[in-house]
Amino acid sequence: MSYSTLSMAPGFTARRICWSLLILGFVFLFAVQRQIDDEMGVYAKISDVLYIPAGTNLRRLSLGNEGLLADIYWTRVVQYFGRSHMENAGGRFDLLAPLLRITTDLDPQLIIAYRFGGVFLMEPPPIGAGQPEAALQLIRRGIVANPDYWRLWEDLGFVYYWDLKDYKTAAKIFKVGSERPGADFWMKSLAGTVAAKGGDIQTSRLLWSEIYRHADTDAIRRTAEVHLTLLDALEQMKKLDSLLALYRSKEGHQAQSFYDLYASGFLRGLPRDPTGVPYVIGPNGQAQLGQGSNLKILLAQ
Amino acid sequence: MKSMNRIITIAFHTFKEAVRDKVLYNLIIFALLMIGCAILFSSISVGIEEIIVIDLGLSSISVFGLIMAIFIGIGLVSKEIERRTIFHILSKPVRRFEFIIGKYLGLVFTLFINTAIMTVGFYIALFYQTRRLGAGDLVPLATIYFILLQLAIVVSLAIFFSCISTPIMTAVFTFCVFVIGHLLSEMRWLGEATHSAMVKKVTAVLYYLLPNLSDFDFITRTAHGEKISGALILSDSLYALLYVTVLISASILIFEEREFR
Amino acid sequence: MLAIETTNLTKDYPVGFWRKRPKRVLEGLSIQVEKGEVFGLLGPNGAGKSTTLKILLHLVFPTSGTARILGKELHDVSAHERIGFLPENPYFYDYLTAEEFLNYAGALFSLPAAERRRRTVRLLEQVGLTGSRNLQLRKFSKGMVQRLGIAQALINDPELVFLDEPMSGLDPLGRREVRDLILGLKEQGKTVFFSTHILSDAETLCDRVAILNLGRLQGCGELKEMLAMGIASTEIVMESPRQELLGELKIYGGDAVRTGDRVRVAIPKESDVPAVLGRILQAGARIISVNPVKMSLEDYFLAQVAKDSRESGRQENRVQ
Numbered sequence: 001m002s003y004s005t006l007s008m009a010p011g012f013t014a015r016r017i018c019w020s021l022l023i024l025g026f027v028f029l030f031a032v033q034r035q036i037d038d039e040m041g042v043y044a045k046i047s048d049v050l051y052i053p054a055g056t057n058l059r060r061l062s063l064g065n066e067g068l069l070a071d072i073y074w075t076r077v078v079q080y081f082g083r084s085h086m087e088n089a090g091g092r093f094d095l096l097a098p099l100l101r102i103t104t105d106l107d108p109q110l111i112i113a114y115r116f117g118g119v120f121l122m123e124p125p126p127i128g129a130g131q132p133e134a135a136l137q138l139i140r141r142g143i144v145a146n147p148d149y150w151r152l153w154e155d156l157g158f159v160y161y162w163d164l165k166d167y168k169t170a171a172k173i174f175k176v177g178s179e180r181p182g183a184d185f186w187m188k189s190l191a192g193t194v195a196a197k198g199g200d201i202q203t204s205r206l207l208w209s210e211i212y213r214h215a216d217t218d219a220i221r222r223t224a225e226v227h228l229t230l231l232d233a234l235e236q237m238k239k240l241d242s243l244l245a246l247y248r249s250k251e252g253h254q255a256q257s258f259y260d261l262y263a264s265g266f267l268r269g270l271p272r273d274p275t276g277v278p279y280v281i282g283p284n285g286q287a288q289l290g291q292g293s294n295l296k297i298l299l300a301q
Numbered sequence: 302m303k304s305m306n307r308i309i310t311i312a313f314h315t316f317k318e319a320v321r322d323k324v325l326y327n328l329i330i331f332a333l334l335m336i337g338c339a340i341l342f343s344s345i346s347v348g349i350e351e352i353i354v355i356d357l358g359l360s361s362i363s364v365f366g367l368i369m370a371i372f373i374g375i376g377l378v379s380k381e382i383e384r385r386t387i388f389h390i391l392s393k394p395v396r397r398f399e400f401i402i403g404k405y406l407g408l409v410f411t412l413f414i415n416t417a418i419m420t421v422g423f424y425i426a427l428f429y430q431t432r433r434l435g436a437g438d439l440v441p442l443a444t445i446y447f448i449l450l451q452l453a454i455v456v457s458l459a460i461f462f463s464c465i466s467t468p469i470m471t472a473v474f475t476f477c478v479f480v481i482g483h484l485l486s487e488m489r490w491l492g493e494a495t496h497s498a499m500v501k502k503v504t505a506v507l508y509y510l511l512p513n514l515s516d517f518d519f520i521t522r523t524a525h526g527e528k529i530s531g532a533l534i535l536s537d538s539l540y541a542l543l544y545v546t547v548l549i550s551a552s553i554l555i556f557e558e559r560e561f562r
Numbered sequence: 563m564l565a566i567e568t569t570n571l572t573k574d575y576p577v578g579f580w581r582k583r584p585k586r587v588l589e590g591l592s593i594q595v596e597k598g599e600v601f602g603l604l605g606p607n608g609a610g611k612s613t614t615l616k617i618l619l620h621l622v623f624p625t626s627g628t629a630r631i632l633g634k635e636l637h638d639v640s641a642h643e644r645i646g647f648l649p650e651n652p653y654f655y656d657y658l659t660a661e662e663f664l665n666y667a668g669a670l671f672s673l674p675a676a677e678r679r680r681r682t683v684r685l686l687e688q689v690g691l692t693g694s695r696n697l698q699l700r701k702f703s704k705g706m707v708q709r710l711g712i713a714q715a716l717i718n719d720p721e722l723v724f725l726d727e728p729m730s731g732l733d734p735l736g737r738r739e740v741r742d743l744i745l746g747l748k749e750q751g752k753t754v755f756f757s758t759h760i761l762s763d764a765e766t767l768c769d770r771v772a773i774l775n776l777g778r779l780q781g782c783g784e785l786k787e788m789l790a791m792g793i794a795s796t797e798i799v800m801e802s803p804r805q806e807l808l809g810e811l812k813i814y815g816g817d818a819v820r821t822g823d824r825v826r827v828a829i830p831k832e833s834d835v836p837a838v839l840g841r842i843l844q845a846g847a848r849i850i851s852v853n854p855v856k857m858s859l860e861d862y863f864l865a866q867v868a869k870d871s872r873e874s875g876r877q878e879n880r881v882q
Contacts, residue, residue, distance in 0.1 A: 014398060015557070018550040025547035030509050032540045036516050039533045075490060303672045310669040314658070321657035321698075384653045389714065392619045392647035392724075393670040394639055560622040562575065 073103040074113055081120065081219065093129035097121055100138055104145070111149060112216045114142030118155040119211070119220050122163045127223055132163045151214065153177025154187065157194075158207055167198040186210075201238075205231050229274045230295050240271055240279060240287035254285050307395055308403040315407025319373045320414070328372070329415060332365035333422040340426055354430045355441060358423040359520040363448045366416055370452045371475050373411060374459030378404050379468035387561055398553045401460065405549055408456045413449065420445055443529045447517040450541035454512045455479055457548040464555045481507075482514035512544050563633045565722050565753040566595040566618065570627035573613055573777075587613050588777045590627070595755055595770075597721075600748050602764040602785070603757040605774035611757035612650050614774070615726050618755075619647055632722060643671065646715035650726035650757075652707055656700035660691055660710055663699060667714040678717075685713040690739065704731040712740065716747075723747060725756035729763055741766060761785075795828045795855045796835045803847035810845075814838055824850065 077099045100117040104110060120128035121135035139156045146152060157173035160166040171194040178187035186206065193203050205228065212224035240258075243266050247255050251264065258279060261267045271279045277293035289295050319325060339357035381387050381404075390400055423441070428434050458478055462471040481488075485508050492504025516537060519529055571591040574584035588610040595601045603611045616622045618629060620636050634641040654663055661682055668678035686692045689709040694702070702710065708731045715723055728744070729737045744767050747754050758764055764771050765785055773780040803825055808818045811827055814834045819826045829838055835852070842849055 015554070018398075018554050021546050021550040022554070025543045025550065026509075029540065029543045029547065032536055032543060033509055033513060035536045036513070036533065036540060039530060039536060040516060075487060306672050307670055310666065314655075314662075314666045314669075317662070318655050318657050385649060386653055386655060388619075388621060388647070388649040389652070389654060389667070390670065391621060392642060392645070392649075393667065393718075394642040395670055396639055561616070562622060 073099065073106060074110060077103055077113065077116070078217070078219075093120070093125075096129045097131060097134040097138070104138065104141060108141075108145035111142070111146065111152075114139055114146075114152055115155055116217055116220060118152075118159060119223060122159050123223065124163075127226075132159055135159050135163075148181060150177050150180035150183040150187070153180060153183075154207075154210065158211070161194060161199065161207065162204070165199060167194050170194050184210075201231055201235055226295075233273045233289065233295050236271065236273065237279065237287040237289075243267070244281070244285065244287065248285075255281060257281060303394075304396065304399055307399045308406065311390070311395070311400060311403025312405075312407035312410060315377055315404055316411050316414075319377060319408070319411040322373070322376070324372060325369060325411075325415070328365055328369055329418055332361050332419050335361035335365070336419065336422045336426050340429055354427055355523060356520060358426055359441060359444055359448070359523060362416060362419045362423060362445060363451070363520065365419065366412060366448055366452045367455060367479065369415055370408075370412055370455040371459060371472055371479075374408055374456045374475070375463060375468050375471045377408060378460050379463035379466075379471045382463065382561065383468055385561065391561070397556050401464075401549060401553050401556055405457060405460055405545075408460075409453050412452050412456065416445060416449055416452070440528055441523050443534060444519045444523040446534070447519055447529070447537060450537060451514055451517040453541055454482075454514065454544050454548075457545045457552075458512070461548045461552045461555075464552045464559065478511060479514065482512045483518070484515075485511055485513045486515050513540075516540070563597070564594050564630070565597045565599070566593070566601075566629070566631055566755060568593050568614075568618075568627065568629040571614070571617060571624050571629055572626045573610075573617060573622065574625045584625075586777055588617070588624075591774075591777075591779055592627075593772050593779070593782055595753060597753050598748070598751050599769045600744060600754045600767050601756075602768035602771040603755070603774060604759065604761070604764055604771050604785075605757075605780075606759055608776075609759075609774040610777040611759075611774055612726055613777075615647075615724055615755075615757060619645075619724065643718065644721045645724065646718060646720035646722070647724045648708075648711045648715040648726060648728055651730065652711035654699050654707065654710065654714075657698055659696050659698055660686060660702075660713075661695040663710065664714055664717055667717045671718040673718070681717055681719070685716055688716075688743065689713045705733060705736050708732055709736065709740075712743065720752065722753045722755065725754065727758060728756055729758065729760060737763075795830045796832060797826060797828050797851075797853045797855050798835075798838065798842070799824055799826045799850040799853075800842055801825075801848040801850055803842065804845060807842065807845040807847060810841060811838060828855065 077096070080095055080099060081093065096117070100113055100121070103113045104117075107113075117138040118135050121138060122128060122130075122132045124130035136156065136159055139152055139159065142149075142152045143156065153173055154177055157170045157177060160173060161170035171191050174187055174194060175191035177183055178191055190203065190206065193200075197203070208224050208227045208231065212221055212228060215221035215224060243261060244255055247261055247264065247266055251260075255261055258267060258270055258281065262270060271287075273279060273289055273293055273295060275293055275295060277290040279287050280290050282288035336358045339354045339361075381390075387400075391397065420442075423445075424434065424438075427438060427441075431438075455475060459471060459475045462474040466474065489504050489508040492501050492508075495501065519527075523529075569592050571588060572586070573588040574586050576582035577585040591610075591614060603614060605611050613622065617624050618631055618636065619642075620639065624636075629636055631641050632644055658666065664682040664685060665678050668681060673681070682695075683692075686695050689712055691706060691709055691713065694706060699707065699710070708728070712725070712728060715725065725744075728740050732740060741763070744754055744756070748767075754767075756767075768785060770783055771785045772782040802823055808825065808827075811818065814837075815830050817828060827838075829835055832854075839849065839852065
């Protein structure tokens with residue numbers, strides 16, 4: 001039984017009109033929302049997060065919700081990073097450092113942000129922002145806020161080791177880190193190895209596999225994986241170089257290609273890098289990554 | 302035609318009742334003070350004076366507009382039910398949908414006038430700061446228009462909740478939806494990032510169901526001199542219109558069945 | 563055509579917070595009100611009077627039963643063009659003045675502006691608010707709001723007026739004025755349907771009444787007939803009577819109550835009164851007052867309806 005005053009006027013079924021408006025409204029809303037999403041995309045690129053430059057101010061403005069806000073900013077970091085990766089292959093990540101800074105200002109205990117920043121601020125384009133100084137700054141701030149978290153020392157030392165090739169400083173940092181409570185035993189030996197030998201493939205492999213094993217995000221894990229693959233390739237190329245040297249001393253001339261080594265029985269097949277692209281012999285007579293190998297970009301660093 | 306007359310009558314008296322409320326005056330005065338303060342703040346910072354005036358001025362308009370929208374939106378509809386002034390209206394030859402539409406239009410008109418007053422205050426502050434007003438200074442008008450669209454949606458929310466609950470709960474619900482409405486895009490993204498198909502679906506549904514108010518936030522962009530595209534103005538207007546239509550239709554359907562004891 | 567006709571009107575309200583149970587507040591009400599009649603709906607608080615009015619005005623909807631107002635069904639709000647309504651304990655807008663409020667009410671009837679002004683002036687005069695016409699309603703006293711409520715109910719010159727407790731909140735003078743106003747409406751041939759729990763109001767105004775208790779119709783018709791009215795007792799107050807006199811009066815069944823110097827005796831039989839008065843005068847006591855005490859509505863309910871309440875109370879218990 002309906003008591004509605006709407007059902008009154010003959011032929012004027014306003015109730016039905018209301019229902020129609022309700023349903024049609026939502027259908028159209030759906031369409032318009034998608035349209036807006038497209039249009040807003042233009043604005044989203046010029047990220048509005050930077051308009052409040054200091055996270056500490058934002059922290060005050062958040063009226064006690066800074067944790068939530070930090071989480072939101074963290075998602076923005078990931079979002080920004082992922083989107084930039086997809087959209088511009090030769091990408092720069094100008095906003096990565098300030099975004100991370102705001103995020104960690106809001107929530108200084110957000111370890112993932114430091115670790116993520118450590119890797120991707122350090123890594124040169126196209127993988128990261130190529131700002132090792134910014135990476136160092138971020139991790140140092142992380143260490144101040146989280147003095148007991150030894151892996152930040154590992155990350156800090158790693159930037160010196162990997163990107164800046166400052167093995168002395170790296171060794172010192174690894175040593176300090178190894179003295180933090182709970183630090184893994186290898187940190188201590190790492191400090192020694194780096195001090196004695198500087199950069200070698202073994203140490204690099206150890207560090208990258210640590211990063212790989214303890215990666216908090218897929219992006220870090222993938223990056224570490226790529227680096228480990230590259231280290232594999234480097235090792236393989238080293239072996240190939242020694243084979244080439246052996247060939248030269250046995251046959252008395254340079255090999256023109258790896259087919260020569262195969263024909264002479266030095267190799268059981270044509271050597272390929274871990275991504276499946278055959279190695280070639282470079283103008284300097286040493287093994288090189290073949291044309292079209294993805295690893296090539298990394299090696300250029 | 303008589304129906305239209307009654308709607309306009311209700312709208313007009315809603316406006317009249319609203320503008321005489323001291324609370325509203327105080328809010329407007331406070332908002333104008335905030336806008337005035339923008340000049341003070343900007344004088345102690347170097348290089349971004351105009352940005353601060355625009356940021357703080359437009360934010361004041363938006364925040365105080367919201368408070369007014371929730372305040373009078375509830376005060377004038379929910380209270381009408383609670384204090385039973387509704388008896389007086391509905392015992393006249395007024396259809397219930399006329400009441401809802403009239404109330405809504407009256408409230409939106411009130412907000413429009415208030416926003417207009419605050420806008421004038423804003424431009425006075427801006428002129429004081431820059432000593433000139435050019436064509437470029439029209440950009441904030443589009444932003445203010447977007448704020449109004451937002452408020453129009455908030456008022457329709459307040460009316461909708463008034464139809465189903467008490468004044469206090471209406472205030473709470475309206476504010477909650479307002480906040481969620483601003484976080485929807487973040488929520489959507491979080492949903493997309495999860496591996497749970499369930500969460501994905503739920504966030505997508507909410508995204509389209511709740512009012513996506515962050516699509517109307519252009520204050521900071523305006524402060525940095527960004528223009529709002531005509532296409533976006535059009536689709537945002539359409540969005541607000543549709544959303545209000547949906548909420549008012551729903552309100553009417555609920556209100557029609559409501560008993561006033 | 564009848565002004566109001568209800569058939570088996572029944573209303574249940576859901577009560578309880580978690581599990582809502584229906585509570586019957588009106589049961590099978592069937593009444594008919596002729597045009598031009600002043601009809602009173604009587605009953606103690608909670609009898610279902612307001613519910614009845616709200617159903618008739620389409621503010622709440624009947625659970626079952628039907629009703630027609632001026633020949634139209636309840637949901638046909640166009641009937642409201644020709645009716646006026648004063649809610650119980652009305653509350654109007656804080657920030658409108660009396661004049662503006664009546665103007666608003668008139669506009670809802672789509673009256674032209676000039677007509678609205680004319681009627682506003684006349685009605686404010688009629689309810690004695692001319693002096694306060696420019697005062698905002700939040701500054702009004704309860705009695706003033708009540709008067710304004712009556713004025714707004716008459717703005718459309720209605721054929722049928724619903725008044726829910728029209729006398730409440732009024733001082734004796736105000737009650738008198740409202741009483742005259744209702745009689746004036748009757749003279750103009752309007753139908754007045756009002757609810758009250760005060761018997762004397764009903765008595766002076768109503769052609770017919772319906773008596774409700776606990777949602778049920780107890781009777782409908784002329785009040786005197788229904789209540790088998792008459793004088794319950796006669797109360798005589800005298801000053802400084804001698805003790806022997808009081809002893810004598812006992813044979814008439816009168817109990818004496820002493821308050822300071824004065825003594826009040828109630829004589830149950832009307833026919834004994836002249837004899838009693840004679841005795842008092844003979845004894846030389848001074849008579850202060852002689853008052854016929856009528857049965858009040860409360861007495862009526864206590865006497866006639868209490869048993870019904872008990873019965874339905876038992877029924878309710880059984881249902882629960």
